[in-house]
Amino acid sequence: QKEVEQNSGPLSVPEGAIASLNCTYSDRGSQSFFWYRQYSGKSPELIMSIYSNGDKEDGRFTAQLNKASQYVSLLIRDSQPSDSATYLCAVVNDYKLSFGAGTTVTVRA
Amino acid sequence: GAVVSQHPSRVICKSGTSVKIECRSLDFQATTMFWYRQFPKQSLMLMATSNEGSKATYEQGVEKDKFLINHASLTLSTLTVTSAHPEDSSFYICSAESPGLAGGLTEQFFGPGTRLTVL
Numbered sequence: 266q267k268e269v270e271q272n273s274g275p276l277s278v279p280e281g282a283i284a285s286l287n288c289t290y291s292d293r294g295s296q297s298f299f300w301y302r303q304y305s306g307k308s309p310e311l312i313m314s315i316y317s318n319g320d321k322e323d324g325r326f327t328a329q330l331n332k333a334s335q336y337v338s339l340l341i342r343d344s345q346p347s348d349s350a351t352y353l354c355a356v357v358n359d360y361k362l363s364f365g366a367g368t369t370v371t372v373r374a
Numbered sequence: 375g376a377v378v379s380q381h382p383s384r385v386i387c388k389s390g391t392s393v394k395i396e397c398r399s400l401d402f403q404a405t406t407m408f409w410y411r412q413f414p415k416q417s418l419m420l421m422a423t424s425n426e427g428s429k430a431t432y433e434q435g436v437e438k439d440k441f442l443i444n445h446a447s448l449t450l451s452t453l454t455v456t457s458a459h460p461e462d463s464s465f466y467i468c469s470a471e472s473p474g475l476a477g478g479l480t481e482q483f484f485g486p487g488t489r490l491t492v493l
Contacts, residue, residue, distance in 0.1 A: 299481070308467045308487040309418070353417060361408070362469075362482055364417045 268292060269356050271365035279373050284341040286368050288354030291335070297357040298330055300339045302350045303367065309353055313339060344372045376402050376472045380485035387458055388493055395453045395488045397468030403448035404470035408482065409441075412465040424451045458492045465489050 272287040286300075297316055301309035315321045315328040315337065327340040337356075341348055349372045354365040377400040387393050397407055405426050410418040422432045422443050430443035442454040451470075455462055466489075469482040 297480075301484075306489075308465075308484040311481060311483060314481055361420055361423065363420075366417045 268358060268363040269354055269365040271352075271354050271368050273368070275369040275371055277371045277373060278344050280344060280346060282344050282372075284344050284348065284370050284372070286339040286341075286352050286354070286370070288337045288339075288356075288365055289335055290337070290354075290356045290363075292356065292358045293332075293335060295335075295356045295358060298328075298337045299355040299362070300326075300328060300337075301353040301355060301364075302348075303353055304350045341370070344370075346372050346374050348372050376400075376470065376481075376483040378468065378470050378483050378485040380468055380488050382488060383486060384489045384491075386491045386493065389459050390457055392454055392456045393458055393490060395455075395466055395468075395490075397451045397453070397470070397485050399449045399470040399483075402470075402472060404451075404472075405448065406471045407445060407451040408469045408471075409443060409451075409453050410467045410469065412467060412487075418467065421453075455490065458490070460492045463490055463492045 269290050278284045300313040302312050303309045313328040315330045321328045325342045329338045351367040351369045353367045355362045379398045381396045407424040409421045412418050420433050421436045422430045424430045424443045424445040426445045426448050432438045445451040465487050467487040469484045471480045
């Protein structure tokens with residue numbers, strides 16, 4: 266069983282819409298959760314971190330964490346073409362990051 | 375966020391040669407750095423954890439004698455791919471843990487990556 270699973274893509278949304286990304290994890294003891302954005306040919310860029318249940322908002326991004334359901338999500342509001350990338354969910358297990366396979370998002374102009 | 379650099383960004387080498395990749399934390403000290411490898415269309419796979427002043431910890435299936443890691447200072451870790459072969463061609467990315475946040479939590483910031491092509 267994979268430690269971190271993300272909803273399969275690709276995800277295509279029109280410009281201005283909300284993109285919704287989901288992630289589940291297997292280690293109930295995990296305490297730190299991250300969303301990274303990776304453009305093609307580039308390394309991952311940290312866009313959100315979340316440690317407590319509930320919502321965390323940063324600009325157009327909102328991360329949601331539900332530890333009881335072992336679920337973390339990312340909403341991108343007012344999606345822009347520049348948001349087109351692969352989004353990686355990452356969870357700390359045993360002091361190391363475990364990554365999901367990523368969800369590729371395409372924002373249509 | 376914290377800045378991590380890598381050098382070189384791209385390298386092409388002949389089969390059987392060794393390649394060294396440097397990873398530096400530019401504006402903070404990193405006790406722990408990580409080395410990842412990413413093949414096309416796949417996610418990042420952790421290769422090893424590099425701790426300053428001690429031996430690296432390798433993930434299962436990663437040959438420690440082939441991928442030599444040295445973390446000689448709080449701002450520099452190096453990965454040497456020894457006797458490289460075409461199957462070692464990949465995108466190698468390092469990351470460094472930022473100083474502890476509230477509650478001792480940390481974040482990892484990634485270098486720009488090194489694309490290795492072995493002919």
